Amino acid sequence: MQPIISVKGLSKTYAGGFQALKTIDLDIRRGEIFALLGPNGAGKTTLISIICGIVNPGSGQVLADGHDIVKDYRAARTKIGLVPQELSTDAFESVWDTVKFSRGLFGKAPNPAYLERILRQLSLWDKKNEKIMALSGGMKRRVMIAKALSHEPQILFLDEPSAGVDVELRRDMWEMVRGLRDSGVTIILTTHYIEEAEEMADRIGVISGGQLILVEDKDVLMQKLGKKQLTLQLQTPLAALPKELATEPLELSADGAQLVYTFDTQSEETGIADLLRRLAGHGIDFKDLQTSQSSLEEIFVSLVRAPR
Structure with a gap:
């Protein structure tokens, strides 16, 4: 299937010599939710603005x-x-008038039923006759989404959609975005809320310093770059690790009562089984264990900080 957005060799240098984008190549699949992550000044908004015809x-x-x-x-x-x-x-303007006007800007014939459906999905129907100045920040954000959807686009860009939005409204917006994706709309979002990308995205792109440093399926990214930790609560505290285990990725807590083993997700089964056998061989018993996995935020930070 042809990508719905295809970016080839895209660069952008502003007056004064600042290079905001450096030879970006990116294909976005039809019907996916694609999250574009990057620190401030990375080039996210420039990339979106070019695709949308603003820059x-x-x-x-x-x-x-x-x-x-x-x-x-x-x-x-x-x-x-x-x-x-x-x-x-x-x-x-009233909510209804501004959404209706946005549809007209694209030469679309009036379709009150469609606009009503959008406003109901965004919990704006009971506010349709209110002036926008009277709405809360979260409701104004919803009006912006309704305007963007008014002409029935196949591609929807959300630039920091949850900025200034409370947790409950953010969750509602996530559900609405999933519904749009299920109806065939392709969603591209930039966000500072990494959990938003972790919750919703099908694929992740990371941009830093105007360069696209990674594009990957979210689940594959978490599998490839995620780290796990196994924490063992020991039956008897240790004064120090046995010499034979000193080269392992093991860390003994200051009180000697806890061992932390760090491993990548691809070596999970063999790594843990081998470690437990080796600990038993040294007479080290544990009374409890638990595992934790690195979040997308931790992976993102490691990618951005890595030298290139």
Whole structure:
């Protein structure tokens, strides 16, 4: 299946010589939730802004559902909905009027039933006649999403969708995004909430210093780069590790009552079994054990900090 977004050799240098993007190649699959992660200034917003036609590309090519974003701008832009990080909408308009107007901007025929469905999904229907200035920050964020969906796009960009949104509303938004994905809409989100990407994304892209340093299925990424720790509560505290175990990735707690073994997920079964046999061989018994796995946040931090 052809990717719904194809980015080839994309670079961008701003006036003054700052290179925001450095030869980005990226394909986004139709119908997936793709999370783009990166620290502040990494190039996330520049990349999204170029794809959405807000910022001119320096070099390279971007296709949105087969349409070149420069040569066939109008057709490409019609395929895309964007929810920007900043809340920017007419404060004196009603919710209904601003969403209806956004649909009209794309030349779409009126469809009140569709707009009503969007507003109901976003829990905005009972606010449809209220002025936007009277809404809470979370509700204004929902209005921005409704505007982005008003013209029935196949691609939806969410730039920091949970910024300033409380936990309950964030969960509601996640459910709505999953529903959009299930209906065939491709979702691309940037987020500072790593748990948001861990919860929702099918694939993860990590950008740092204007370079795309990794693109991977989320589950594969967690499997390949995740670390696990086995913590053993010892029956009898140790003064020190036996010499034969000193080269193992083992750490003895200060009181000698706990051993922590760090291993990668791919060597889980053989590593743990071998360790327990070797401990038993040295007369080291344990009374309890537990395992923990590194989070996507820890993997992300290690990727961004790694020298390139």
